[in-house]
Amino acid sequence: DLLAELKLSGRMDGESLSLLDERAVREFLGSPLGQRMARAAAEGRLHREQHFMIGRPASELDPSQTSTELQLLQGIIDAYIEEDDEIILIDYKTDCAPDESVLTRHYRTQLGLYAAALEQLTGKRVTEQIIYSTHLRKEIQLC
Numbered sequence: 001d002l003l004a005e006l007k008l009s010g011r012m013d014g015e016s017l018s019l020l021d022e023r024a025v026r027e028f029l030g031s032p033l034g035q036r037m038a039r040a041a042a043e044g045r046l047h048r049e050q051h052f053m054i055g056r057p058a059s060e061l062d063p064s065q066t067s068t069e070l071q072l073l074q075g076i077i078d079a080y081i082e083e084d085d086e087i088i089l090i091d092y093k094t095d096c097a098p099d100e101s102v103l104t105r106h107y108r109t110q111l112g113l114y115a116a117a118l119e120q121l122t123g124k125r126v127t128e129q130i131i132y133s134t135h136l137r138k139e140i141q142l143c
Contacts, residue, residue, distance in 0.1 A: 075114065111118045
């Protein structure tokens with residue numbers, strides 16, 4: 001059983017596991033994205049919880065700003081897959097959004113900034129930006 005394996009491996013404690021929807025986890029793992037991530041993990045191409053800190057012009061972070069002064073941007077990228085000279089960016093969202101357009105509208109800028117950070121850190125181009133909505137149980141391609 002997947003959840004028992006997570007507990008035995010020490011990757012999750014019993015309290016955290018009790019909060020998981022086992023059916024949703026199984027659906028994700030069986031999805032095309034889940035399978036793609038599993039293959040990448042087996043081949044050492046999946047990276048999780050990547051911390052970053054980069055400088056970006058203030059005007060890029062806030063369109064109302066005209067300053068080109070660098071502002072520090074930091075965050076944690078949920079996951080990404082390396083595929084040759086390209087990067088696939090993956091971000092999990094737990095919002096109870098009614099449809100994918102809400103998630104797309106809310107998170108397009110965030111994923112664009114994460115993509116810029118990954119490109120700066122890896123020297124590779126981000127060719128796909130994917131949101132996985134745990135509420136909608138679907139993958140949403142932003143680009």
